[in-house]
Amino acid sequence: MYGWTGRVLEIDLSNQITRVVNPDKIVYEQYIGGKGLAGYYLKPFVTRHWTDPKMPLLFFTGPLNNTSSPTSGRMTVLSKSPLTGTVGDTSVGGKLGTMLKRAGYDGIIITGKGEKFVGIHLDDKGVRFADATKYQGYSVSETCQELERLTPGVSTAVIGPAAENQVMFASIVLDEHYFAGRGGLGCVMADKKLKFITVEGSQKTPVADADELAMGREEIFRLVAASPVLMGDLGIANYGTGALYDLMRQRRMMPTDNFRQTYFDASPGMNAYVYKEKYKTRKFGCMGCHVLCKKKGANNEVMPEFETMSHFSALICNDDLDAVVEANRICNDAGMDTISAAASIACYKEITGMEIAADKLIQLLEDIVAGKGDGELLGKGSRAYAEQLQSLEASMTVKGLEFPAYDPRGAYGMALAYATSTRGGCHLRAYPIAHEILRKPVATDRFSFSGKARIIKISEDANAMIDSLTACKFLFFAASLEEYALVLQGVTGMQTSAQDLLQIGERIYYNDRIMNALNGFTASDDDLPLRFFEESGSGNADFDVPALNRGEFLQERASYYKIRGLDENGFPTQEKCEALQLTCNV
Numbered sequence: 001m002y003g004w005t006g007r008v009l010e011i012d013l014s015n016q017i018t019r020v021v022n023p024d025k026i027v028y029e030q031y032i033g034g035k036g037l038a039g040y041y042l043k044p045f046v047t048r049h050w051t052d053p054k055m056p057l058l059f060f061t062g063p064l065n066n067t068s069s070p071t072s073g074r075m076t077v078l079s080k081s082p083l084t085g086t087v088g089d090t091s092v093g094g095k096l097g098t099m100l101k102r103a104g105y106d107g108i109i110i111t112g113k114g115e116k117f118v119g120i121h122l123d124d125k126g127v128r129f130a131d132a133t134k135y136q137g138y139s140v141s142e143t144c145q146e147l148e149r150l151t152p153g154v155s156t157a158v159i160g161p162a163a164e165n166q167v168m169f170a171s172i173v174l175d176e177h178y179f180a181g182r183g184g185l186g187c188v189m190a191d192k193k194l195k196f197i198t199v200e201g202s203q204k205t206p207v208a209d210a211d212e213l214a215m216g217r218e219e220i221f222r223l224v225a226a227s228p229v230l231m232g233d234l235g236i237a238n239y240g241t242g243a244l245y246d247l248m249r250q251r252r253m254m255p256t257d258n259f260r261q262t263y264f265d266a267s268p269g270m271n272a273y274v275y276k277e278k279y280k281t282r283k284f285g286c287m288g289c290h291v292l293c294k295k296k297g298a299n300n301e302v303m304p305e306f307e308t309m310s311h312f313s314a315l316i317c318n319d320d321l322d323a324v325v326e327a328n329r330i331c332n333d334a335g336m337d338t339i340s341a342a343a344s345i346a347c348y349k350e351i352t353g354m355e356i357a358a359d360k361l362i363q364l365l366e367d368i369v370a371g372k373g374d375g376e377l378l379g380k381g382s383r384a385y386a387e388q389l390q391s392l393e394a395s396m397t398v399k400g401l402e403f404p405a406y407d408p409r410g411a412y413g414m415a416l417a418y419a420t421s422t423r424g425g426c427h428l429r430a431y432p433i434a435h436e437i438l439r440k441p442v443a444t445d446r447f448s449f450s451g452k453a454r455i456i457k458i459s460e461d462a463n464a465m466i467d468s469l470t471a472c473k474f475l476f477f478a479a480s481l482e483e484y485a486l487v488l489q490g491v492t493g494m495q496t497s498a499q500d501l502l503q504i505g506e507r508i509y510y511n512d513r514i515m516n517a518l519n520g521f522t523a524s525d526d527d528l529p530l531r532f533f534e535e536s537g538s539g540n541a542d543f544d545v546p547a548l549n550r551g552e553f554l555q556e557r558a559s560y561y562k563i564r565g566l567d568e569n570g571f572p573t574q575e576k577c578e579a580l581q582l583t584c585n586v
Contacts, residue, residue, distance in 0.1 A: 001028075001492075002207055002208040002492050002493050003063035003067070003207065003488075003492035003493075003494075004028050004033070004063050005104050005105055005106050005203075005205070006022050006023070006106070007020050007021075007022060007104055007106060008020070008022075008023060008041075008105060008106055008107045008108070008109060009105045009107070009108045009122070009127070010111070011108060011111070011112075011127065012111055012112045013110060013111070013112035013114050013118065013192050013193065013194060014053060014111075014112030015112065016114075016129050018126075023037075023106075027040065028063075029494060030507065031468065031507075032468040032469060032504060033060060033061060033062030033063050033065075033106060033107075033468055033470065034062040034075060034076040034091070034467050035060075035076045035467035035468045036464065036465075036467075036468035036504070036511075037060050037106070037107060038058040038059075038060040038076050038078040038107065039078065039087065039089065039508060039511050039512060039515070040511070041058055041107075042079065042087065042515065043511065043514070045080075046080060046087070046519065047518050047519060049080075050079065050080045050081070050082045050085075050191070051191050053111060053112050053192075055079060055188070056079060057078075057079045057110040057185070057189060057192060057194075058077065058078045058079060058107060058109055058110070059075065059077055059096070059100065059107060059110075059157070060078070060106065061075050061097045061098075061101050061106055061107060061470065062075070062076075062097070062470035063469065063491055063492050064469050064470065064471060064488070065097040065098050065100070065101040065205070066097075066204070066205040067205055068213060068217055069216075069217060069288070069471070069484075069487050070217060070224070070288065070289070070290070070475060070487075071286065071288055071289045071291075071472035071474075071475055072097075072287075072288035073097055073098050073286040073287035073288040073289060074091055074092065074093050074286065074470040074471065074472055075091070075092060075096060075097030075100070075470055076089055076467055076468075077090050077092055077172055077180035078090070078185075079185055079188045081183035081184055081185070081401075081423065081424075082168050082185075082187040083168045083183050083340070083381050083400055083401065084399050084400040084423065084424045085400070085519055086183070086400075086401075086424055086519070086521065087422055087423060087512045087515050087516060088182075088183035088184070088185055089423060089467070089512075090181060090182055090183065090185065091428075091470060091473075092172075092174055092179065092181075093178045093289070093472070094155065094174035094175035094177070094178035094286055094287065095155045095174075095175055095286070095287035096155045096157055096175065096197075096199055098155075098288065099154075099155040099199040099200055099201055100122075100155075100199050100201070101203070101205055102124065102201030102202055102203050102204075102205075103124045103203065104201060104203050108122070108197075110192065110194065112192065113191060113192040114192070114194070115193070116133050116193060117131075117132040117135065118130060118131065118132050118193060118195065119131075119132040119135070119196040119197070119198070120194065120196070120197045120198070121197075121199075122198070122199045123199070123201055124201040124203050132194075132195035132196060135195045136195065137164065138160075138161075139161065139334065140160040140173045140176060140332065140334070140335045141176060141333050143156075143158045143160070143195070143196055144158060144175070144176040145176075151198060151200065153200065154198045154199065154200045155174070155175055155198065155200065156174065156175055156196060157172055157173070157180075157196065157197040157199075158172070158173055158195065158196040158197075158335070159171075159172055159173070159186045159189050159194075159195060159335050160186070160333060160334045161334050161335070161369050161370070162336040162369050162379075163186030163187055163335055164190050165369065165370065165371040166187055166190065166379070167184075167187070167334075167368060167369065167371070167379040168184045168380050168381045168384070169181075169182070169184050169336060169337040169344075169402075170184055170187050170190070170335055170336055171184075171185065171335050171336060171337050172186050172189055172335070173186075173332075173335050177284075177302065177332075178286065179332075179335075179337070181337040181338075182401065182423065182426065183401065183423060183424070184337075186335050186336075207490060207491045207492075208489075208490065208491065209489070209490045209493065210490070211490070212486060212489060212490030213487055213490030213491055214490070215490070216483050216485075216486035216489075219479070219483045219486070220475065220479045220483045220487070221290075223479045223483070224291070224475060224478045224479065226478065229243075229438055229477045229478070230291055230474060230475070230477055230478055231291070236291060236293050237283070237291050237292065237293065239272035239273070239276060239295075240272060240281075240283070240293050240294060240295045240306075241293055241305045241306035241307075242272030242295075242303070242304070242305070242306050243272055244433075245270070245271045245272055245306055245309055245310060246267075246271050246272075247437055247438075248310065248406065248410075249263065249264070249268070251446075252410060252537060252539060252540065252543070253406060253407040253409065254267060254310060254314050254407065255310065255311070255396075255403065255405055255406070255407045256314040256315065257316075257346070257349075258315060258316075258343075258346035258349060258350045258396060259315075259346075259396045259403070259529075259531060259532075260350070260531070260535065261537070261538045262409060262410060262537030262538045262545050263537075263540075264313065264314035264317070266313070266314075267313065267314060269321075270309070270313050270321055270324070272309070274321065275295070275303055275304075278321065279297030279298060279299075279301055279303060279325075281296060281297055281298075281303055282295065282296055284296060289472065291472075291474060297325075302328065302329065302332060303328075304324055304325065304328040304338070306405060307338065307339050307404050307405045308324070308327075308328050308339075308342070309324060309405075310405035311338065311342035311343060311346070311404075311405055312338070312342050312361070314405075315343065315346045315405070316342060316345055316356045316361065317349075317355070318356060318358065318361060320358040323358035323361055323362070326358075326362060327341075327362065327365055330362065330365045330366065330369070331365065334365075334369040336368070336369065339403075339405075340381060340401070340402045341365060341368060343396060343402035343403065344379075344381060344382040344385060344402065345361065345364050345365075345378065346382075347382035347386055347395050347396070348364070348374065350391075350394045351385075351386065351389050351391045381400060382394075382402055383395045383397050383400045393529065393530065393531065396529055397529070398419060398421065398424045398425035398526075399421075399423070399424035399425070399521065399525050400424055401421075401423060401424025401425040401426060402425055404425070404426070404427045406427055408528060408532055409532055409536070409537040409546070409547065409548055410446065410545055411432060411433060411436040411437060412446060412448055412452060412553075413430070413432030413435070413436050413452040413455060413456060414427065414432050414433060414436065415553065416453065416553070416556055416557065416560065417429060417431070417432050417460075419526045419527055419557060420456060420460070420557070420564075422509070422513060423512075428463065428473065429459075429460050429463060429509075430456045430459035430460045430463065431459065431463065431473060432444075432452070432455065432456065434459075434477060435455065438477060440478075447546075449549075449555070450556075452556055453556050453557075453560035453563050454559075454563055456560060457560060457563045457564050458502070460505075461502050461503075461506040461508075461509055462481060462501075463505070464505040464506075464508040464509040464512075465481065465502065465504060465505035468504075468505070468508055469484060469488065480498065481498035481501045481502065482498040484498075484501070485497050485500070485501055507580045510565070510572065510576065510580055510582060511582055513564070513566065513570075513572055514582060514584065517570075517571050517586040518585070521570075523561075523568070523569045525570075526570050528548070528553070532547065532548050533548050533549075534547055565579070571586055572584055572586055
């Protein structure tokens with residue numbers, strides 16, 4: 001094989017035994033890797049509870065890892081989400097994907113659970129288990145620094161105190177700075193009594209046609225270099241993902257005061273430029289990436305990403321810049337998803353009527369991590385918190401997953417994408433912000449549902465493929481699946497095209513719909529909180545931000561179901577399953 005190793009490692013933590021399986025080539029061709037291959041292995045177990053020892057925790061690379069393909073350092077972590085009960089997949093950067101390929105594996109399937117915390121060390125010589133009880137209670141940074149001291153250059157996947165204390169939106173952290181976030185996969189790892197994984201390796205990944213790979217790589221670099229969004233003076237390379245902050249403010253779609261407003265008065269003084277000037281930031285990023293979107297301050301403070309910047313300021317009405325940085329540090333060191341943490345605190349603010357000053361914000365975050373006081377219930381997520389206080393209308397979620405920093409009243413494609421997303425209130429399944437706000441590849445009317453069903457479906461398929469290759473979605477502000485089809489062909493020798501990859505992406509995404517249907521999700525779950533249909537946003541003299549029209553939303557959702565090949569209840573159909581060569585057992 002080229003690109004793929006042809007080897008997947010199974011690890012049984014209950015008995016501390018391992019075995020290597022060799023997937024058929026047809027499985028690779030139908031699911032590629034990353035999200036697709038991990039979903040293939042999750043499906044037989046998806047109806048089990050996330051604490052079932054047979055529930056797998058999956059770490060999967062793609063064929064492009066450990067090659068010269070741009071953004072080849074990413075990978076997928078996947079299991080059933082403790083927070084939502086949906087398919088809990090997450091694409092994450094760093095270098096673990098590359099190191100896993102160098103160790104000789106396309107993926108790891110972890111099942112079982114230990115009696116006490118253990119660690120796994122994996123290299124191209126085999127697997128070693130280690131007693132990790134001394135690391136129990138360690139923060140993410142403490143654990144990573146100790147592991148790095150013991151084995152310099154090793155790649156790591158660790159959990160922090162949030163996962164150990166069963167915060168339902170706890171994350172798995174790769175290489176200290178890269179979060180397998182959203183949905184609480186850290187809880188799955190903690191339940192299995194697995195504190196850390198370390199990976200190192202020295203193997204090379206052979207490619208089928210180095211010249212073809214180089215040609216595709218050069219095309220991608222050329223397109224990225226010409227992209228103002230990525231490489232421009234105000235783009236992501238210079239300001240990180242925080243470059244989007246001013247765009248959301250200007251478009252009047254910055255979620256404010258728990259989505260009760262869409263403009264934050266203090267936002268002009270809390271943008272990425274202010275962070276850069278105050279903290280004297282420098283860039284870093286994933287292995288295999290030249291954009292380098294992450295930022296550190298002069299004193300090694302890790303700067304917040306866009307979602308964190310927005311939610312720890314506008315969403316909770318906080319105008320203290322230092323408090324945002326400290327909130328980000330607490331979440332990072334605890335291994336906790338910043339979007340869900342901030343959104344849960346915003347829900348708390350609305351229900352209690354309490355203002356969230358800087359000291360209160362820090363106290364709440366620390367209480368969530370420790371599982372004490374109000375933090376114990378907030379750590380279950382905003383939906384569980386709001387249900388307990390009989391105020392479900394204050395939880396801004398879809399399928400139990402808190403919304404990120406794009407108000408759907410300001411981008412109707414985003415509204416539909418939130419509703420149809422298989423993992424809940426997530427912007428990354430389709431990311432219509434690309435065309436509605438950034439105008440890539442073409443501009444669409446952000447205040448209209450017209451045509452959005454087909455755009456969302458195609459985008460979901462494309463992003464499923466991007467997460468399976470695996471690659472970074474940011475590069476697709478400039479490049480497309482056409483260039484990556486050439487790269488994939490050069491790496492694997494698999495004769496393919498952009499359209500072929502879209503069809504495989506459709507299979508991968510439809511497989512997620514099947515798994516969610518098996519867990520009882522219906523059309524009633526593909527919906528938005530009533531707030532967005534009943535309350536307008538914060539317009540200005542130039543334009544209004546009206547409430548969404550529910551009739552138009554439902555009509556476009558029905559169109560989406562038809563285009564996606566679902567029935568009127570959002571369920572998979574036998575006909576579509578057969579066309580995609582999937583088993584329809586709903």
